[in-house]
Amino acid sequence: MTSPIDLLRRQVSDLHQELVRYNLVVWTAGNVSARVPGEDLLVIKPSGVPYDELTPENMILCDLDGKVVEGEHSPSSDTAAHAYVYRHLPEVGGVVHTHSTYACAWAARGEAVPCVLTAMADEFGAEIPVGPFALIGDDSIGRGIVETLQGHRSPAVLMKNHGVFTLGKDATAAVKAAVMCEDVARTVHISRQLGEPVPIAQGDVDRLNHRYQTVYGQQPAAR
Numbered sequence: 001m002t003s004p005i006d007l008l009r010r011q012v013s014d015l016h017q018e019l020v021r022y023n024l025v026v027w028t029a030g031n032v033s034a035r036v037p038g039e040d041l042l043v044i045k046p047s048g049v050p051y052d053e054l055t056p057e058n059m060i061l062c063d064l065d066g067k068v069v070e071g072e073h074s075p076s077s078d079t080a081a082h083a084y085v086y087r088h089l090p091e092v093g094g095v096v097h098t099h100s101t102y103a104c105a106w107a108a109r110g111e112a113v114p115c116v117l118t119a120m121a122d123e124f125g126a127e128i129p130v131g132p133f134a135l136i137g138d139d140s141i142g143r144g145i146v147e148t149l150q151g152h153r154s155p156a157v158l159m160k161n162h163g164v165f166t167l168g169k170d171a172t173a174a175v176k177a178a179v180m181c182e183d184v185a186r187t188v189h190i191s192r193q194l195g196e197p198v199p200i201a202q203g204d205v206d207r208l209n210h211r212y213q214t215v216y217g218q219q220p221a222a223r
């Protein structure tokens, strides 16, 4: 029998390879975590271990204060931020952090990515907002993520002068948001080189987002 925690270890380990595949990370930067459903626990990447060496076995199991419950390495240095999100947003089951290039270019200027593409209205339902400048070491990053995204449609925040944090109902959804965030940050950046991108009217953003979030894709009954 494979335990739910073992399945999550594999899922989180595998999802780190998606960060590599989509060019969202360099060296050992970036991390994925997942909440253990029904328990005050999370699974996260070990700190400083190269992506090629990540395995289900070396993922770290922590409590929601970021203390290690099981694991040989120390957890990602961003564990406190992930744990803060899980403590304050019970609907969140996955968190991703990257320093992906184009999103960071917006974060470095402290500028939100405006909602100027239908794909953005679908996925983000709004601009991708900027969170506060925050230093690692206490709850400031986690608090900045929660304060910016609570009540916001966007599952992604650009932490000022730093990088991207994305949230999802599970770790896969959070990775998807990280991939989409970099994609739209890149396209809108390129658009900006040639002029001012044209905003989409709020009513149309609302309609697109509603349709995408409720109608688009395979419905469970059709699977």
Ligand SMILES: [Zn+2]
Pocket (backbone or CB within 6 Å): 097, 098, 099, 162, 163
């Ligand atoms: Zn970072």
